[in-house]
Amino acid sequence: MRAVFNSSSKIHCILIVAAMMTLLVACTTKPSTEPTKDMNTLTFNNTQATAMSAIACNEAKADYAALAQAINNGLDAGLTVSQIKEALSQLYAYTGFPRSLNALGTLQKVLEQRQNEGKTTEEGVEASPLPSNYNALAQGTEVQTKLSGQPFNYAFCPAEDYYLKAHLFGDIFARDNLTHADRELITVSALSGLENVMPQLQAHVRGALNMGVTEEQLRNIPAALKAYGLVSESHRAEAALATVFDGDITLNSKLSTLNSSWPIGEPNTAYAQYFIGNSYLAVLDPASGLCNVSFEPGCRNNWHVHHGAVQMLICVSGRGWYQEWGKEAVPLVPGTVIAVPEGVKHWHGAAKDSWMQHLTYHANAQPGNSNEWLEPVSDEQYDTLK
Numbered sequence: 001m002r003a004v005f006n007s008s009s010k011i012h013c014i015l016i017v018a019a020m021m022t023l024l025v026a027c028t029t030k031p032s033t034e035p036t037k038d039m040n041t042l043t044f045n046n047t048q049a050t051a052m053s054a055i056a057c058n059e060a061k062a063d064y065a066a067l068a069q070a071i072n073n074g075l076d077a078g079l080t081v082s083q084i085k086e087a088l089s090q091l092y093a094y095t096g097f098p099r100s101l102n103a104l105g106t107l108q109k110v111l112e113q114r115q116n117e118g119k120t121t122e123e124g125v126e127a128s129p130l131p132s133n134y135n136a137l138a139q140g141t142e143v144q145t146k147l148s149g150q151p152f153n154y155a156f157c158p159a160e161d162y163y164l165k166a167h168l169f170g171d172i173f174a175r176d177n178l179t180h181a182d183r184e185l186i187t188v189s190a191l192s193g194l195e196n197v198m199p200q201l202q203a204h205v206r207g208a209l210n211m212g213v214t215e216e217q218l219r220n221i222p223a224a225l226k227a228y229g230l231v232s233e234s235h236r237a238e239a240a241l242a243t244v245f246d247g248d249i250t251l252n253s254k255l256s257t258l259n260s261s262w263p264i265g266e267p268n269t270a271y272a273q274y275f276i277g278n279s280y281l282a283v284l285d286p287a288s289g290l291c292n293v294s295f296e297p298g299c300r301n302n303w304h305v306h307h308g309a310v311q312m313l314i315c316v317s318g319r320g321w322y323q324e325w326g327k328e329a330v331p332l333v334p335g336t337v338i339a340v341p342e343g344v345k346h347w348h349g350a351a352k353d354s355w356m357q358h359l360t361y362h363a364n365a366q367p368g369n370s371n372e373w374l375e376p377v378s379d380e381q382y383d384t385l386k
Helices: 007-028 046-061 065-078 081-090 097-117 137-149 160-172 180-191 198-209 216-228 229-246 250-258 271-273
Strands: 279-285 290-295 302-308 310-318 320-324 330-332 337-340 347-348 358-363 370-373
Touching: 046 065, 046 097, 046 180, 046 216, 065 097, 081 097, 081 180, 137 198, 137 229, 137 337, 180 198, 180 216, 180 229, 180 271, 198 229, 198 330, 216 229, 279 320, 290 347, 302 347, 310 320, 320 337, 347 358
Parallel strands: none
Antiparallel strands: 279 290, 290 358, 302 370, 310 337, 310 358, 320 330, 320 347
């Protein structure tokens, strides 16, 4: 039988089809119940943040043995493979492709070893797909402006300006398996592992604040680095934090001028009365008494005598002087080793125009050994040294 449809039937069919399509769309495009990720919140807990700081810093230092240990600790603390992989990928923009690729290779080896040992590892989630109308330059400009606190345009080199906006703060920061706050903690930790980038380190401390990292979380970074034996790197972080939070440029200036990987230590207040100028003490091995002493330009200790022990001095940075009573002063440069005889009057310190650091410890120490502090080295005596 041939069906006959009038206009009313056609309209009825159209309405039925439309209703079915509406129901189908409603079933397939149901709004997600997943909460939107807050890109301005740090997602790591304290243990994870400590491990991530060490991961980033060791990547920057290219210390892959230490990196492997930090990665293992981070995975044990609940960091995911996706988070660590993303951090090491991001850092190519700050430390270069070779370090980033070698670090990713280290991660692969760690994962293989953990699999062989039967250790659990959480893979985590990958970054969400970007929308079809995504504009990297526009998004990156917005992110960079928020991070910097104002619009930033590097007119001197437009190509670099484009790379920063479209690629780093656009393509990379758009990947949401790390938040913007996560990425800035990683960046600050990595830059703490590099020499001569203090302006960028300070800028990213400020940027981290703008992206949601709290002051407390940032102040935890130096302690995290120290916990992994990254002492000089922790001092760089402390210097940047002191400048940003406390307005103290003193330590920053010291570290920039010193340009040394040896720790500067704390102000040597216990012996300040026996020094002209400022010195700093870093205890490296309490058991043996091994210390690193840093002298600011022009700083020297008083004439003194060691009774019952031989003092060893090993210059490791900068330039300075060592002088025994009645003898010509001896230059101290990196690699100079001095064995100060027991009972000999002497002094040591920095040159007028240079920092100086030396390691020191006592050898052949006898029971009851002591130091006898004497008169200061006068300006007249010191100023004759060239």
